[in-house]
Amino acid sequence: MDPFSDNSELFHIYKAFFTGAYETVLAVDSTHFSEVNQEKAFVYKLRSKLALGDIDEAIAELQSSPTTPSTSATLVYAMYLKGDRQAVTEIESLVHQNEDNEIVLVLAGIILANEGRYGEALQVLNGHQGSLEAISVIVRIHLGNNNTEAAFKEIQAAKKWAQDNIIYNLAEAWVCCRIGGEKFQQAYYIFEEQAQSSESSVRSIVSQAITELQLGRIPEAQDNIQRALEINSQDPDVLTAAITCAILMDKPVEEYESALESVDPSNRYLQDLKEKEELFERVSAKYADQISGY
CATH class of the missing domain: 1.25.40.10 (Tetratricopeptide repeat domain)
Incomplete structure (x- = not known):
């Protein structure tokens, strides 16, 4: 089963996170989720805290939690938001060690793009294996660089298998707004x-x-x-x-x-x-x- 399908434990967290309903994400009781989904829910909750500006709280929670590639990337991203310049080097190292981890690739892409290293960000993100969040970040980078054609092509390529997914729909809406x-x-x-x-x-x-x-x-x-x-x-x-x-x-x-x-x-x-x-x-x-x- 798709971990983010309508019948998945993660569906409501997933939808709330990507529509910016971060308080809703934090309110979800994920203690009854499967072990794999508990970790994914934990990462979404910590990323929600970061989005709400509760950076110190998120860092403290991450530092006291079991270490995985996803939590490590989230901690590095949190440190980056705090202004830690070493975080850029650390996220690059995580990418080299975890080239198939979605959260690592996505957060690395976001950090590199924020540093103005768009080509490197796109190279990292293009290593994804069917990650709609990676695609959405790619689309944002193209739109931010006024490359609407590239953003449109990215959406069209994903349309065959991702249509009706919340991330795809939102990315498509961004492109539509740019096309006008x-x-x-x-x-x-x-x-x-x-x-x-x-x-x-x-x-x-x-x-x-x-x-x-x-x-x-x-x-x-x-x-x-x-x-x-x-x-x-x-x-x-x-x-x-x-x-x-x-x-x-x-x-x-x-x-x-x-x-x-x-x-x-x-x-x-x-x-x-x-x-x-x-x-x-x-x-x-x-x-x-x-x-x-x-």
């Missing part, structure tokens, strides 16, 4: 289904809202963004979506920008805004004398 046009509708259906499921998360709701904005359904997007704000008003993705929607509706954004500055000062939106403001100031100063005469 009528593909936005396809992405909307995928995100809408996730937002309405029992494992719904803020990420799913915001993703639906973003596709609604792209489709010009601004009131519907506003409703979903408000719903997401009520769940977590400190989530950076929720706040950036709220800013975008407010701009499109010609409403004030200062409250959302201030909140975003508090929770994620290095957010890409804020950095981009700062760069544009600085550019405007330089241009204004350059032509100040000419403008003052009018």
